[in-house]
Amino acid sequence: MTEQPVPAQQSETAPAGDHQPVKQRKNGLYPAVSDELAAHMRAGWADTELRDLEPLPQAAETARRRAALSRRFPGERLVIPAGNLRTRSNDTEYPFRAGTEYAHLTGDQSEDGVLVMEPAADGGHEAVLYLLPRSDRENGEFWLDGQGELWVGRRYSLTENERRLGLPCRDVRKAAGELAEQAGPVRLVRGHDMGLEAALADRLDAGRDEELRVFLSELRLVKDAFEIGELQKAVDSTVRGFEDVVKVLDRAEATSERYIEGTFFLRARVEGNDVGYGSICAAGPHATTLHWVRNDGPVRSGELLLLDAGVETHTLYTADVTRTLPVNGRFTDLQRKIYDAVYEAQEAGIAAVRPGAKYRDFHDAAQRVLAERLVEWGLVEGPVERVLELGLQRRWTLHGTGHMLGMDVHDCALARTETYVDGTLEPGMCLTVEPGLYFQADDLTVPAEYRGIGVRIEDDILVTEDGNRNLSAALPRSSADVESWMARLKG
Numbered sequence: 001m002t003e004q005p006v007p008a009q010q011s012e013t014a015p016a017g018d019h020q021p022v023k024q025r026k027n028g029l030y031p032a033v034s035d036e037l038a039a040h041m042r043a044g045w046a047d048t049e050l051r052d053l054e055p056l057p058q059a060a061e062t063a064r065r066r067a068a069l070s071r072r073f074p075g076e077r078l079v080i081p082a083g084n085l086r087t088r089s090n091d092t093e094y095p096f097r098a099g100t101e102y103a104h105l106t107g108d109q110s111e112d113g114v115l116v117m118e119p120a121a122d123g124g125h126e127a128v129l130y131l132l133p134r135s136d137r138e139n140g141e142f143w144l145d146g147q148g149e150l151w152v153g154r155r156y157s158l159t160e161n162e163r164r165l166g167l168p169c170r171d172v173r174k175a176a177g178e179l180a181e182q183a184g185p186v187r188l189v190r191g192h193d194m195g196l197e198a199a200l201a202d203r204l205d206a207g208r209d210e211e212l213r214v215f216l217s218e219l220r221l222v223k224d225a226f227e228i229g230e231l232q233k234a235v236d237s238t239v240r241g242f243e244d245v246v247k248v249l250d251r252a253e254a255t256s257e258r259y260i261e262g263t264f265f266l267r268a269r270v271e272g273n274d275v276g277y278g279s280i281c282a283a284g285p286h287a288t289t290l291h292w293v294r295n296d297g298p299v300r301s302g303e304l305l306l307l308d309a310g311v312e313t314h315t316l317y318t319a320d321v322t323r324t325l326p327v328n329g330r331f332t333d334l335q336r337k338i339y340d341a342v343y344e345a346q347e348a349g350i351a352a353v354r355p356g357a358k359y360r361d362f363h364d365a366a367q368r369v370l371a372e373r374l375v376e377w378g379l380v381e382g383p384v385e386r387v388l389e390l391g392l393q394r395r396w397t398l399h400g401t402g403h404m405l406g407m408d409v410h411d412c413a414l415a416r417t418e419t420y421v422d423g424t425l426e427p428g429m430c431l432t433v434e435p436g437l438y439f440q441a442d443d444l445t446v447p448a449e450y451r452g453i454g455v456r457i458e459d460d461i462l463v464t465e466d467g468n469r470n471l472s473a474a475l476p477r478s479s480a481d482v483e484s485w486m487a488r489l490k491g
Contacts, residue, residue, distance in 0.1 A: 033140070033144070038140055041137075041140065041143055042137055042138055042140075045137055048154070049157060049159070049160070050156075050157075050160050053160055053163045053164050054163075054164075055163065055164060055165070055166055056107040056164055056165060056166075057226065058107050058226045058315065059107060059164075059165065059166045061224050061226045061227075062104070062105055062106055062107045062165075062166075063166060064224075065104060065105050065219060066105055066117070066125075066127050068219060069105065069117065069125075069215070069216070069219070070117060070124050070125040072215050073117075073187065073212070073215075074119075074123040074124065075119045075123050076117075076119060076185070076186075076187055077116070077117065077118060077119055077179075077182060077184065077185070077186045077187070078116070078117035078125070078186075078187050078188075078212060079114060079115070079116055079117075079179065079186055079187065079188045079189070079196065079200070080099075080101050080102050080105060080114070080115040080116075080117075080188075080189045080216075081099060081102060081113070081114045081115075081188075081189060081192045081193035081196055082098040082099050082102040082103070082108065082109070082110065082111060082112065082113035082114065082192065082193075083096070083097075083098060083099045083102070083111065083112075083192035083193060084111055084112055084192070084193055084194075084195075085111050085147075091146065095274070096109075096110075096111045097109075097274075097316070098110070098111070098113070098316070099189065099192045100220075100316070100407045100408050101189050101213070101216045102115055102189070102192070103315075103316050103407065104216070104219070104220060104407055105216075106129060106165055106167065107164075107165055107315070108129065108131070108161070108165055109316065110131060110132065110155065110156075111132075112131070112132055112172050112193075113129065113130065113131050113132075113172060114129070114130040114172055114175050114193070114196065115127065115128075115129055115130075115167075116128045116129075116130065116175070116179065126168075127167055127168075128167065128168050128169075128170060129161070129165060129167040129168070129169045129170070130169070130170050130171070130172035130174070130175040131156075131158060131161055131169050131170075131171075131172050132155055132171075132172055132173075133155070133157060133158050133171050134149065134154075134155055134156075134157045135148045135149040135150070135155070158170070158171070175196070176195060176196055176199040176200075177199075179196070179199065179200060180199050180200070184203075185203055185204075185205065185208065186200050186203050186204060187204075187208050187209055187211070187212040188200060188204055188209050188212070189209070189212060189213055189216070190204075190209050190213075213414050214414050214415065214416060216414075217412045217413065217414035217415045218412065218415045218416070218419055218420075220404075220406050220407065220411055220412050221404065221412050221415060221419065221420070221423075221426075221429060222426055222427075222428040222429055223406060223428045223429070223430055223462075224428070227317060227406065227430075228428070228430070228462060230313050230315050230317035231317050231319065231405065231406070231430055231460065231462075231471060232471055233272075233313050233317075234272065234276070234310065234311050234312065234313045234317050234318055234319035235319040235321065235460055235471045235472045235474075236474070237267060237268070237271040237272055237311035237313075237319070238267075238309065238310050238311045238319040238321050238472070239321075239472065239474045239475050240267055240271070241263075241264045241267035241268060241309060241311060242264075242307065242309075242321070242323060242475055243489055244263050244264065244266070244267050245260050245263050245264055245307060246325065246485075246486050246489045246490060247489050247490065248260075248263050249299070249305070249325075249327055249490070250490075252283075252299040252327075253298075253299045253300065253301060253327065255299075256295070256296055256297060256298060256299065257281040257282070257283055257286070257295040257296060257297050257298075257299060258281075258295050258296060259299075260279075260281040260283075260295070260299070260305070260307065261279050261281045261295045264279055264281075264307070264309045265279065267311065268309075268311045268312065271311060272311040272312050272313045272314060273312045273313060273314050273315075273316060274312050275309060275310065275311065275312060275318075276310040276311065276312035276318025276319065276320065276409050277310065277318065277320070277409045278291075278293035279293070279295070279307075279308070279309040280292050280293055280295075280306065280307070280308035280309065280322075281295040281305070281307055281309070282295075282297075282305070282306040282307075282308075282454065283297055283298065283299040283300065283303060283304070283305045283306075283327065284297065284298070284299075284300055284303040284304070284452060285440075285441040285451075285452035285454075286306075286454075287304055287305070287306035287324065287438070287453070287454030287455070287456075288438040288439060288440050288441065288452065288453070288454035289454075290398060290399060290438070292306075299327055300327060301327050301328040302326075302327065302328060302332070303326075303327055304324050304325065304326055304327065304335060304453065304454070304455065305324070305325045305326075305327050306322065306323075306324045306454055306455070306456055307322065307323055307324075307325065308320075308321070308322040308456065308458065309321065309322075310409065316407050317406060317407055318405070318406075318407070318408075318409050319405075319460055319471075319472070320405055320409050320432050320434075320458065320460060321458055321459065321460060321472050321475065322434055322456045322457060322458035323457065323458075323475060323477075323482070324339060324342075324454070324455045324456060324457065325482060325486065326482075326483070326486070329483060329486045329487055329490060330483060331479055331482075331483065334449055334450070334453070335453065335455075336479050338437055338439075338450075338453055338455050339455050339457075339479050340478075340479055341369070341370065341373040341437060342370070342435055342436060342437055342455045342456065342457050343457055343477060343478055343479065344369050344373075345365075345366040345367075345369035345370045345373075345435040346366060346433055346434070346435050346457045346459070346477070348365040348366055348368070348369045349362040349363070349365050349366035349401055349402070349433040349435060350362070350433050350459070350461060350468065350470065351365070352364075352365040353425065353431070353433065353461050353463060353467075353468040354425065354463065354466075354467045354468060355425055355426055355427050355463055355464075355465065355466075355467075356424060356425065357424070357425050358422075358423075358424060358425070359420065359421055359422070359423050359424065359425060360421060360422070362401060362402060362431075362433055363400055363401035363402065366401045366433070366435040367388065367393060367397060367401065367435075368384065368388060369435075370393055370396075370397050370435060370437060371384050371387045371388050371392075371393040372384050374387070374393055374396065375387060379396070379445070379446055379450075380392050380393065380395075395443075395445070396437050396438055396439060396446075397435065397436065397437060397438075398436065398438055399436070401433060401434060401435050402431050402432040402433045402434055402458075402461075403431060403432055404420070404429065404430065404431050405430045405431055405432055405460055406430065425463045426463060427463050427464055427465045428462075428463065429462075429463040430460060430461070430462050430463070430471070431460075431461055431463075432458050432459065432460055432461070433458065433459055433461050434456055434457065434458030434459075435456070435457070436454065436455060436456030436457075437453075437454070437455050438453075438454040438455075438456075439451055439452065439453050439454070440452075457477055459471070459472045459473070459475075459477070460472045
């Protein structure tokens with residue numbers, strides 16, 4: 001990787017509009033540039049303004065979302081930042097991922113962006129987007145700044161972004177100053193832009209800011225048609241990623257779980273933006289660790305692979321799918337017994353997903369089936385009602401049976417209890433149904449042959465007007481279908 005110039009915050013940078021070159025600190029590597037070189041770098045660049053840009057496909061939807069936000073907080077100034085780059089090591093940064101609230105309201109994904117909802121006289125708002133403009137070629141920013149376009153690539157101009165996003169755009173470097181000049185309280189989505197938080201600190205109230213974040217979380221509970229389409233794209237790519245993994249299980253056996261992780265990641269990067277979360281590629285006893293993301297263990301014939309992974313689309317919607325697969329393509333009798341119990345529980349959970357049902361119903365339905373099987377196998381003393389009342393099955397079921405899904409893999413996480421986990425399902429909601437059974441390798445309360453077996457089956461379920469639709473139905477679920485599918489792919 002080519003070493004970057006001194007970052008802007010460490011440089012003696014001329015003010016915007018000043019035609020003097022950016023002056024680098026002398027550190028033995030990047031001495032101050034000559035006037036001749038600065039003049040040479042300023043001249044001879046073609047006009048690259050893009051004049052035929054179309055609005056983003058979701059532009060009409062983002063406008064409707066901002067209108068809902070405006071109605072909820074009439075006459076109040078609202079600030080929703082995208083966030084900033086975060087340092088990974090020295091002068092390298094983590095890949096940027098815009099804050100969900102910001103991306104949901106704008107469709108934009110660029111770092112440092114800030115959406116400001118300016119109160120209007122009629123009680124509504126004028127939405128303004130603050131963004132970084134094109135790098136300044138006159139003062140040398142574009143080639144001397146480590147985030148200049150010569151180093152990291154072309155940005156859209158403010159005019160281009162106005163056409164793409166359907167919003168008036170201003171230079172984000174003026175945002176803090178302009179906001180500081182405005183009178184009255186401000187609501188800010190915190191945790192993304194420390195500079196803005198510091199600039200507005202004396203006008204912020206934690207309780208009011210939390211109300212804003214809660215509303216924006218609840219705004220995502222019901223997905224619109226664009227979002228449903230993006231979730232289906234994410235799932236379809238994820239299905240292909242699972243197929244990719246099955247085809248290379250023999251190579252994974254020769255290496256490690258990392259081969260599985262890398263195989264799925266290739267599909268995610270080719271067809272989408274990234275993985276939506278750290279892939280869980282848990283072979284053998286690692287399948288009993290709920291969030292096993294080290295992915296550095298062996299893959300052995302005769303054991304199970306629990307693969308929990310999802311592709312994130314270019315618009316930041318993610319799938320979340322899990323399959324538990326026999327590495328050699330065939331379940332043992334005990335593996336099949338445990339797998340079929342989880343499958344039966346998932347079937348019961350999916351059947352409970354419908355409009356008007358309580359959110360908790362699908363969890364309760366799945367847990368009942370698992371409790372029945374645990375009693376039947378003699379692993380816990382019945383009756384089933386006693387087991388459920390005391391929660392005794394949770395030693396082996398461990399987690400809730402699902403969650404909302406969208407731009408965050410655990411979407412709408414800040415929604416109020418009464419509107420989410422104690423709420424009622426509506427058409428357009430999308431959630432996972434993912435029961436599991438996990439017998440830890442050191443669990444002396446179960447027979448030795450159970451220990452180290454973990455099974456989870458997870459699908460992405462859309463609530464429809466008349467029931468539900470399994471967005472990930474293209475991936476086989478029953479034990480027999482899984483074996484047939486694997487044999488076909490590996491043959």
